[in-house]
Amino acid sequence: MTEHLPVLQVVVPLIAAPLCALLRPGRAVWLLAMVTCALCLLIAALLLDRVLAQGVISYAMGGWPAPWGIEYRVDAANAYMLLIVAAIGAVVMAFARTVVEQRIRLPASKQPWFYATYLLCLTGLLGMIVTGDAFNVFVFLEISSLSSYVLISIGRDRRALTAAYQYLIMGTIGATFILIGIGFLYVMTGTLNMADLAARLPAVADTRTVRAAFAFLTIGISLKLALFPLHLWLPNAYAYAPSAVTAFLAATATKVAIYVLLRFFFTIFGAQFSFGTMRLDAILLPLALAGIFSASVVAIFQTNVKRMLAYSSVAQIGYMILGISLVSVTGLTAAISHLFNHALMKGTLFMALGCVSFRIGAVSLDRMAGVGRIMPWTMGAFVIGGLSLIGVPMTAGFVSKWYLILGALERGWWPVALLVLFTSLLAVVYIWRVVETAYFQPAPEGRATTGEAPLALLVPTWTLALANLYFGLDTSLNAGVARRAAEALLGVGP
Amino acid sequence: MQQYSVPRLITKLLLPLILLFALYVQFHGDFGPGGGFQAGVIFAAGFVLYALVYGLDNARRIMPPWLLRVGVSLGVLIYAGVGVAGMLLGGAFLDYGVLDSHDPVHGQHLGILLVELGVGITVASVMISIFYAFAGRGR
Amino acid sequence: MDQFFYGLVGICIVLLLGDLLYHKHATFSFESWFGFFAWYGFICCVALVLLAKQMRKVVKRDEDYYGD
Amino acid sequence: MIDGLNPALILIGGSLLALLAPQGRARNLFMLALPVLGALQLWGLPYGEYARIELFDLTLTTLRLDGLSFAFALVFHIAALLAIIYAWRLDDPVQQVAGLLYPGAAVGAVLAGDLVTLFICWELAAVSSVFLIWARRTQRAYHAGMRYLLAQIGSGVLLLAGVIVHLRATGSITFEHLGLDSPGGWLIFIAFGIKAAFPLLHNWLQDAYPEATVTGTVLLSAFTTKMAIYALARGFAGTESLITIGTLMAMFPIFYAVIENDLRRVLAYSMNNQLGFMVVGVGIGTPLGLDGAVAHAFADILFKALLFMSMGAVLLRAGTVNGSELGGLYKSMPLTAGLCMVGAASISAFPLFSAFVTKSLILEAAAREGHWVSFLFLLFASAGVFHHAGIKIPFFAFFAHDSGIRCEEAPRNMLVAMGLAAALCVGIGVFPEALYAILPYPIAFDPYTTTHVVTQLQLLAWSALAFSVLVRTGIYPPELRSVNLDFDWGYRKLMPVVATGVWGAVSRGWEAFNTAVEHLVKRLIAGLARHHGQYGVLATTWPTGSMVLWAVVLLGACLIFYYL
Known part of the structure; x- marks a missing residue:
């Protein structure tokens, strides 16, 4: 069966999703979804292991060889991404049961649909990563996007509907732009297979059509990954979605979009064309810096902690784009390892917030006063995630910041390195505001003194929190593999 | 619509034809233009027409929501199941050639037929579900 | 308290005279002056206290000067 | 002994596990085992x-x-052990965890073979120690803690910057002799200087230590500054300017100590003064000088812990450590008074007490190298230190005029901890060879000539005489309830005052400039x-x-x- 791993990665959740929908509401549905997520994680781990040992794995769908058939192609970069998404998917699924059963106002009969949608979203995300076919990317993008609109709209707050609607509009425009870009490329080359596209593009690179395709892809993907100033859909979507959904999407969806960006601009167009001829970095770099700065400052002024973290996500995406626009092995390593590390820290933070809102029903700063004393474990996890977000040594967040600064210094961009350090201080400010409120301020009048969050929520949260610490010390996965992926993308590695 | 007999009559006449056409598009898909997506939509359109003329309650009686729910899932399962079957029989995912142990071409016919059927069922069920959801608002 | 004080004075004098009884190993020449450590210690302490008293005029503030 | 296991990890790992143990005796025993295990591990490891x-x-x-690292790591374990015994009855998980994490970080720092590990431990020590201040849970302690944290993190940031510059210049992160001939060296030097409380960079120490909890001050006094002394000895041994800095450092705090009222703050000043001796030893940089610095750091941790513990006991029982409100406590707390006197004798370098055998190494080194100005000032x-730490502390707390305070003797666990520390102080004084044997360089030195x-x-004796004469004649300044301005005035008062534009004495231009900056x-x-x-254009929801x-x-x- 092992030769089928690439396709099983997608098929397992795809089959489990309708099965979930068919099952009667109850514990069994969650169990099925949980087992599915665990299986996905297992498959992803096996794939990564095999890729690291043997190199690129290629799988021809339906037995049709590439470039005629659809090819699933796994190399270091996407095996690593698969692991991130599958791991977060599994951890958040463990977290989701309590949230779905007790927190979201969803009638019992509708609960199986939540799990089905979640699994579909996972299918889409995994599919985007695993596929080696440009059009297939679009198909899976739509699967994941449509299901994520649904997931967001489930939020308790009525504003979740507006947020989901805005996300739908912006996401659809992004997907359409991507489709137009792919269409142009198909017109010019007659192929959709990524490797084949990469081989045929140089012959037609100097045409208006290809340049237009490049522009459409830039904007389309930037919309999906919430690059400043195209991020405006993100804060509300993250703030009003259910906490489990926010944790899942914040840790995976934008990361996968960044992976797509890497795939298109490094593998298909090639670094030489994207950054040498088209000067993509001239667009990405200023937007990344502006995004980092602006979103960090906005985060400082927020009073809804969830929204604050959403803006912080925009800033963190800026760091990744900054790493990419350095166009060096170190810079790319920073970006790719930050994909992993940011998934860990934001997962932790949003799940900790989920615990808070589960008990006290709100995550605004004034309501969270004094929470540290009532929920020491929850806020402990939050602090760890926060430290990682700031980039304190011995946490995962430090690893990527370190590479980012190193990469900037390699290019001789001192001001950029300083800005990264300075914006880390901004992160200190907004995380400190929460910590200060939670630990040093008296609880507001009239808030019921409930206890610590249930174990079913704490265990997944702490799993990720500890992962933040573990990967801050053992960097063989988040930095080691990231470097291999970076070398593979730049075509300089073994 | 209860009092307009002309539309009701014409609907009754048209409905079998629409459904038949849907089935034609469905099963002709592997030779000519057509396939599961189109067939599913045409099939659903027939029900939408029925529901418009005869009322949502009647439509729900004929095509109850639980059936739709099963249909939505079943279609995807058929599609993925065929793929997995190919895999279990020793080919790649969605490799229809191995479905018939004697004649790969026959196997491919069977495979594409089943896959299109799965797509058709899901699309039809989803379309009708969406219509129900919209039409059912405000009740 | 008086006994304490006069006892201390006695000890001081004995120690001062002790300088006469042995050969002092000195690195610097001033160390070998008679009773150097004794009078140096005394003068230093008096100077210390007097200077500190003057300093108090400049630096002393009310207890909750910083207001916290 | 486990091969290659870092003793610091025993303390750091144990600090988290300690929370799992049930509150009370079980947790205390577990915590007590950690420094013992760590010390055994340290002892068993070959160099x-x-x-x-x-x-x-x-x-x-x-x-x-x-x-070098062995001596520091060993005494850090002893200090951690003493603090755990001292805090036996404490029922505060925050202080318990911080009380293990912070020594662990300090041990990690002195055992670090490279600058990055050093930096990590440096910051961990800073962050974990601030909770010992905040654990007092008063507004005042909170603010003092924030100021402390700023100074500590500032040191960390400078260190990191220095490490990066150093790495780019030399390509090496090994922590060995650095020297002052490169910008990276200077940055690291200042980072160390902040933690070692160099003059003008010292204020966080006197500001924050007296605001910490009873146990917290004992812990704080042991690690941060000694860690910095170790780092200076490793990176900047023999740096000429350290002799000047150290001499200044030994001198100026004694003036403050004379007029300070809070006795724990007096001790903080005397700590500054003792650090000055060590810095001079490092600056001389000869084997004797370095040995002196290490030995004096070793002894200082013990007697300073003893003194802070006795003052902590006074604070616990009498509720204050202000000299103006205390006096006559020897009737209520005779054992504490006795142990405090041992500490006072040790810090004053009485023969048969620890500082006598350690400080003389530094003075001897200074004399041998011919630094006669420093020598006189150190004398x-x-x-001075005898005057304020040796006499003033016990005198005003336990004797002087009777304040009328009647309280219980210190709890038994505190007495045990103080007793152990006192025994070590005397032990070192009586058997100096044992301490000399673990110093980095072999020396043949006999203090008892x-x-x-x-x-x-x-x-x-003549210093004591001066004190007695001054007290009898009434010249000695009385203990007054007051605060004394120090350089922290600059950031605690000057800046706010200037900012509000009230302070008229400053020239108009300066003020205008300030307000302009502030305005900007x-x-x-x-x-x-x-x-x-929140309602800014970049933060609101935009129309689709x-x-x-x-x-x-x-x-x-x-x-x-x-x-x-």
């Missing part, structure tokens, strides 16, 4: 380098054991808030239409850019 970790492209040597400082004993006694900053923040604040418009505008811009 060498262990536990190399590959971090990115750098090789970290997280454990390097040699003479002055020695007399006739000259040395007699001159030291002369110095001390305010406008900047207001500007940021206007656009980024304008989002789409922006997407299209950007697409157009991209197209134009790519076509060009």
